[in-house]
Amino acid sequence: MASHMVPEHIKTRIAWLYYVEGMTQDEIVAETGLNRSRVLRILAASRHDGTVQIRVTTNLTHCIELERALEQRWRLSRAIVIPEPQDPAQTSAILGAELGAYISRTVTGHSTIGLGWGKTLSNALPSIVPRTPEGIRVLSLLGGLTRVSSVNPSEFAWRVADRLNAECHLLTAPVFAPDKPTQESLMTHSGIAEIFSRARSLDMAIVSVGALTPNSVFYEYGLLTRSEIASLEAAGAVGDVLCHFVDAEGCLVRHEVNDRVLAVNPAELHNTRNVVLVSGGWHKLKVIRAALKLLKPSILIVNEMVAENLVAEQG
Structure with a gap:
């Protein structure tokens, strides 16, 4: 029988015996x-699906110093800096785990949460502790992909809504x-217009x-061609925030791709009580800096190397 077919109470008991009571694997086999x-x-499945979450509780002094410096430099309510992983490919997964823990700590009943997308955010899912508060509403802030991903x-x-027992x-x-007229027509659809209306508060x-x-x-998911990407770069784009392409500031x-995007304009999130920006990696430094200027978030979750560069910037 595959591990995903194991009854929940058996999986929980095995995880408890191993991680909490400290029994060896051989002892659990016998038990x-x-x-x-x-x-x-x-x-292994218990680690992957979030049944077991392991956190190192000691803080690294340098990361704490960077958090305070980021908060002052970028006027943040809270910065969370993860230590630079040995394998840079793990940055997204670790950032996602921190986001999942943050969501678990802070989300309360009768609140509306808007969500972006990306591998880093998806990596938060196993770390979100399932909740049952009432009145939570989750909104996707952008349209979907036409290819499964x-x-x-x-x-x-x-999937976040399922974890939080949310609508x-x-x-x-x-x-x-495909073009601006189609985008404008879709924006008048009552269901789509409702998303944009709710996103304002x-x-x-x-x-x-x-x-x-x-x-x-x-390019990987067939959303844009390489020529469109090159054209965006020529227009000054350094990356995207909610699929809206932004420059370094x-x-x-000004580009036709931005004219046909179906996503909440990130500039319209300024009325949001708590904007959380989560991203990392050297290749994203320019667009993270741009997003800080655009979104003015209250929370930033980022890796150590990017934090050092953001702190060093004069402003």
Whole structure:
């Protein structure tokens, strides 16, 4: 039987015996009557699906210093800086885990949460502790992908909603319309217009950013052609915030791609009580800096190297 078919109470008991009571795997085999390979699969699945969450509780002094400096330099309510991982490819997963922990700590009942998209945000899912508060509403702030993907904005929104026992509202249209007239027509649809209306008074918005590279997710998922990406770069774009392409100062670039995007304009999130910006990696430094200028977030979750550069910038 596959590990995902194991009854929840058995999986929880095995995780408890191993991580809390400190029993060895052999002792758990003897206690439960399961074979060793199955116990190993169950323990691995428990880490992957968020049943077990391991956190190092000691703080690194340098990261704490960077957090305080970021808060002062960028006028943040809170900065969270993760230590630079040995493998840079793990940056997104670690940032996502921090975001999941933050959501679990701070989301309360009767609140409306707007969500962006991306691999970093999707990595938060296993770390979101399932909740049952009443009156939570989750909104996807952008349209979906026409090709199936693990980072589809719509799937991410409903999976967060499921974790939080929330009502979910999806922007049921492609994230990029084929042209401006089609985009304008779709914007008049009552369901889509409702999303944009609700987005003007969010309690929390959770946003990541994307760098503009020839092999970016926009090209990978067939959203933009390489010629369109090159054209955006020529117009001064350094990346995107909610699929709106911005320059180094955080201003939307004048380009036809921005004219046909179906997503909440990040500049319109200023009435949101709590804007959370989560992103990291050297290749995203320029667009993270631009997003800080555009969004003026209250919370920033970022990696150590990017934090050092953001602190060093004069302003």
